[in-house]
Amino acid sequence: MRPVAAVVLAAGEGTRMKSDLPKPLIAVCGRPMLFHVVDELLQAGVEKVVVVVGARREQVVNALSSYQVEVVVQDPPRGTGHAVLCAETAFRDFDGDLLVTYADVPLLRAETLRKLLDTHRATGSAATVLTAFYDNPTGYGRIVRDASGRFCKIVEEKEASDDIRAIREINTGVSVFDARPMFAALKKIKPSAVKGELYLTDAIEILAREGHEVIAIPADDSTEVLGINDRIQLAQAEAIARQRVREQLMREGVTMLDPASTFIDAGVLIGRDTVLYPGVHILGQSSIGARCTIGPNAFIHNSSVGDDCTVLVGAVVRDSQVGAGCSLGPYCHVRDHSRLDEAVRIGSYAEVVRTTIGTRTRCLHFSYLGDAIVGEDVNIGAGTITCNYDGKRKHPTVIEAEAFIGSDAVLVAPVRIGQGAYVAAGSVITSDVPAGALAMARERQSIRLDWARRFRERED
Secondary structure, eight states: OOOEEEEEEEOOOOGGGOOSSOGGGSEETTEEHHHHHHHHHHHTTOSEEEEEEOTTHHHHHHHGGGSOOEEEEOSSOOOHHHHHHHTGGGGTTOOSEEEEEETTOTTOOHHHHHHHHHHHHHHTOSEEEEEEEOSSOTTSOEEEEOTTSOEEEEEOGGGOOHHHHTOOEEEEEEEEEEHHHHHHHHTTOOOOTTTOOOOHHHHHHHHHHTTOOEEEEEOSOGGGGOOOOSHHHHHHHHHHHHHHHHHHHHHTTOEESSGGGOEEOTTOEEOTTOEEOTTOEEESSOEEOTTOEEOTTOEEESOEEOTTOEEOTTOEEESOEEOTTOEEOSSOEEESSOEEOTTOEEOTTOEEESOEEOTTOEEOSSOEEESEEEOTTOEEOTTOEEEOBOSSOBOOEEEOTTOEEOTTOEEESSEEEOTTOEEOTTOEEOSOBOTTOEEOOSOOOOOOTTHHHHHHHHHO
16 A cells, blocks of 8 residues: 655644634644644554745644654745645655645544545546535635536636636645656646745646546535634634534533533543533543533533542532542542542532542541641541641642541641541641541630620620
8 A cells, every 4th residue: 555644734824813823733623723734644554744834834833843744944934835845855856645634624524534545546546635525615716617517627716717716616725746747747837827836736737738538536424624713713613623522522411400501521531321411611631531410611621530439519629530439529629740549528618729639538628738748447527637838849748548637626737647647626736646646726616704794784
């Protein structure tokens, strides 16, 4: 089988996006649109990917550091044909099929790319163009065919007559070429009379005129080839991408009570029999185990949640790990690389920051644990806080297994509470507490009989 490579055109300025980011790095469904394109190319079996960059290319190059791709520069930008020519040096010894696509078509699936490649190989074409039919084709180049339906040429809209503009079949910008005749044709194209640019579509016309086989096949789903040129099209692509994610997860056994109000990023993993309530957001590189319940408006970002967990209304988990069988919320906050072992309970309005919590420990109601290591079977009473910040530095608190921390205790770090120790409610603890000891740091209660009546009489 002939080798297959790809060129991704990512040099456009994207001025209509009105963004400080290069357009290829603007996110769709939680990932830069360029990442979607490269991922699908690799899944389609592409062996080598070359990305053509231009405006603000440093950001794009840095973002691609996790991918094994080659980057070439188009500077200044002189059209799509020129962009592909800029990549020629990367294919000097390449004799195979070259797939050309854009960085701003993030909805294109690997299955469609494979179908395009298979058709190209089966027909022995020099070029195979992917097309689509749009009711409103404004902005796209049109596919012109002869009376028998054979491909003739592609005409850019700015250079099209009214008759050609009425054609509904458009050029998606995605094509497969026999690499060597394509590069030969690119060197014969002339600048556009309107914009002075070199169009890749002109090379396709040259191939056809020279007798090479050129075919055009329509995509099965026209939404796949939606290009993103402004924020309106971005929103349309976002809606399609998220619906795809939801449908795939539901097919795999996830229940969504209101899919339209459930937001899940591409790449998120969720186990079967997990139930997602309305308003749930599961974003970034997150995973949810099986048989979980994720309550209304829960927010989970770059985090893992184990099997059989309950995340109640309004709970937030960010950049953290939650073990199996945990219960979170309502309205708690677990963040900044915290780790909860199995069967931990974090109650309403509690916050956990940079903290490790052992199995079966309970931290309930209005508590704060920051920079702490908490052992197994610990009780953290309501309103307990660790004072981890002295105004300059963060300090650790260690609470060993089976300790009992009473309500409204204040643990001033650095401090260690020993195994099985008790801290009395309302205490301010500034020194270590030995294992098995009781620590109590509060004024002894005093009672003044009849004080309240006399106080009121004085006020009157």
